[in-house]
Amino acid sequence: MLKNFLPNKILSINTKFFNNLIILMIIIIFPGVIYSLFISPPDHVQGDSVRIMYVHVPSSFIALGAFGFIGMASILNLIFKIKFMPLIGKSLAPIGFIFTLISIFTGSLWGKPTWGVWWAWDARLTSMLILFFFYIVYILVWKFVSNYEKANKISSIIAIIGLFNLPIIKYSVDWWNTLHQPSSITLTSAPTIHHTMLLPLIVMLIGLGIYSLIIFLMKYKTELIKFKMRQKKINK
Amino acid sequence: MLTRKVKSRIIFLIFALLLASIVIFIILKSLEKNVVYFLSPSEIYNKANISFGKKIRVGGLVKVNSINKEGTSINFVITDLKNEIVVSYVGLVPNLFSEGKGVIAEGKLKDKKYFIADKILAKHDENYMPPEVKEALEKSNN
Numbered sequence: 186m187l188k189n190f191l192p193n194k195i196l197s198i199n200t201k202f203f204n205n206l207i208i209l210m211i212i213i214i215f216p217g218v219i220y221s222l223f224i225s226p227p228d229h230v231q232g233d234s235v236r237i238m239y240v241h242v243p244s245s246f247i248a249l250g251a252f253g254f255i256g257m258a259s260i261l262n263l264i265f266k267i268k269f270m271p272l273i274g275k276s277l278a279p280i281g282f283i284f285t286l287i288s289i290f291t292g293s294l295w296g297k298p299t300w301g302v303w304w305a306w307d308a309r310l311t312s313m314l315i316l317f318f319f320y321i322v323y324i325l326v327w328k329f330v331s332n333y334e335k336a337n338k339i340s341s342i343i344a345i346i347g348l349f350n351l352p353i354i355k356y357s358v359d360w361w362n363t364l365h366q367p368s369s370i371t372l373t374s375a376p377t378i379h380h381t382m383l384l385p386l387i388v389m390l391i392g393l394g395i396y397s398l399i400i401f402l403m404k405y406k407t408e409l410i411k412f413k414m415r416q417k418k419i420n421k
Numbered sequence: 422m423l424t425r426k427v428k429s430r431i432i433f434l435i436f437a438l439l440l441a442s443i444v445i446f447i448i449l450k451s452l453e454k455n456v457v458y459f460l461s462p463s464e465i466y467n468k469a470n471i472s473f474g475k476k477i478r479v480g481g482l483v484k485v486n487s488i489n490k491e492g493t494s495i496n497f498v499i500t501d502l503k504n505e506i507v508v509s510y511v512g513l514v515p516n517l518f519s520e521g522k523g524v525i526a527e528g529k530l531k532d533k534k535y536f537i538a539d540k541i542l543a544k545h546d547e548n549y550m551p552p553e554v555k556e557a558l559e560k561s562n563n
Contacts, residue, residue, distance in 0.1 A: 226551030230517055235549060264430045300542045301515035307458035345438070349445050361457045362480060364525060369547040379550040 192269050192409050198402065206399050214392035221385035228382075235382065237295040243390040244288040245313070247397050249351055251281030252316060255323070256348035259341035271337045272412060274344060275327055276404035280397045282320040289313060300364060308357035309365035312350060319347035333415070459525045462504035466533055473530050479506055480525040480544065488520055499524060499536070510538040517543035 188194065221239035228235035255274040262270035292310070293303045304310065323343050330336035358367040369378040376383055423431075449456065459480035465471065479499055487498035494511045508526045518524060523544030528537050550558075 226553070228549055229552045229555035230519075230522070231545065231549075238549070260434065264427060264434060299515070299517055299545050301518075301540075302542060305458065305542070308456050346441065349441060353445075353449070361453070362459050362461070364458050364542060364544060366545050366547045369549060377548045379554055381551060382549050 190269070190273060190405075192413075195402065195406055196409055198406065203399065203403070206395060206402075210392055210395040210399065213388060213395065217385055217388035217392045221389060225385045226379075226381055231299055234295055234298050237291050238382075239385050239389045240393075241288060241291040241295060242386060243393045244284040244291065246390060247393060248281050248285040248288050248313075248316065249354060251277045251284070251397065252319065252344070252347060253351055255281065255344045256351075259344035259348075262337070263341050263345070268412075269409070271341065272405060272408040274323075274340065276401050276408050278320060278324050278327070279404065280400045282317075282324060284393075284397070285313070285317045285320055289317060305364045307363040307365055308361045309354065309363050312354040312357050315350055316347070316354060319343065319350060323347070461501040462499055462506045463501050465506065465530070466504045471530060471533070473532070476527065476529060478525050478527045479508070479530075479536055480523070481506075483518070483520050483522055483524050485520045497524075499526060506534055506536050508536045508538050510541055512539075512541075514541045515543040517545065522546075 217239075221236055225236070225239075227233045255277050258270045258274040258277075261267055262274070289310075292313075296305070297303050323340050326340040326343060327336055330339060357363060358365055370376045370383070378386070459478035460468075461481055462479065465479065481499040481501040484498035484500045484505065487496075489496040493513075494509070495514065496507065496509050499506045499508055508528075510526065510528075518541060523546055525542040525544055526536060526538035527540040527542070530536055
């Protein structure tokens, strides 16, 4: 699987492939949005504000997943010094950052009518905010540390430290009393979410996942070209 | 296959990660009091030294048939099915506040069984279903 992310493979991706991916995304997201906004039923207690979930949950998934990949790439980077690993991390950061922001923002919009507050310092919300800061610091290091090797090392270490935050986010609702509800979808038991609501959620997750993949691939391609140009300069 | 340099880096990273996870575990353990968003009535009941003047949060379920409204003031009972606390509150409650549902009250303890809240939060659970399904479930239960 790793082979597909080798520089030559990515650089040979043409616009047609991207266009196909974009069309696929639209084909999935469009009915997903229609389904989640109009066709799926309101919740028995929350009413229509349940519809926020169809954006909130996929965003959180992607935010956590992207950081997980950044962390993995950073570990491989530090151990094996694989040249394109830092570029993968760097390319995943913006999309993960945006979805963290969306997750916090939509959560806040949902919290007000449901809990009665926009924000609460409970373990889930706070650890998500910490993830948000990890993304900011990771991106800023790449932006402002001018020496490439140095930026590479510092950002990798930051990503690896940030990796510890992910299980804390995931299990915060089980380990401690939180205002945020526990997961409705778990690997071990049946989902506690009705299938008419689960279906649009999964469709949206796939759709937004493809969107993230597109943004990542585009960014990754740009980063590879930049990297090659820098190497040419050094070799001169 | 792995060179010695790579091997030493792997070992170093494993140790660093282990150490980091221990440190994080200790930090979280010592901060547990702050990480926990609310206490249950039982936790308050079992706690030896409780500061009554300090702001805390109590959470649990609103006991069925315990809500008592008089004008803007409202009294109800928070239960965790073992212990109970009477809560008194003046003000508006969130829409989702209702009997048998999760609630978190923010305020001060008068004593271990009586709580004066200045903020009420409704807690949502992990169950999502359309109203018709809920009705059908209730029918089949009765």
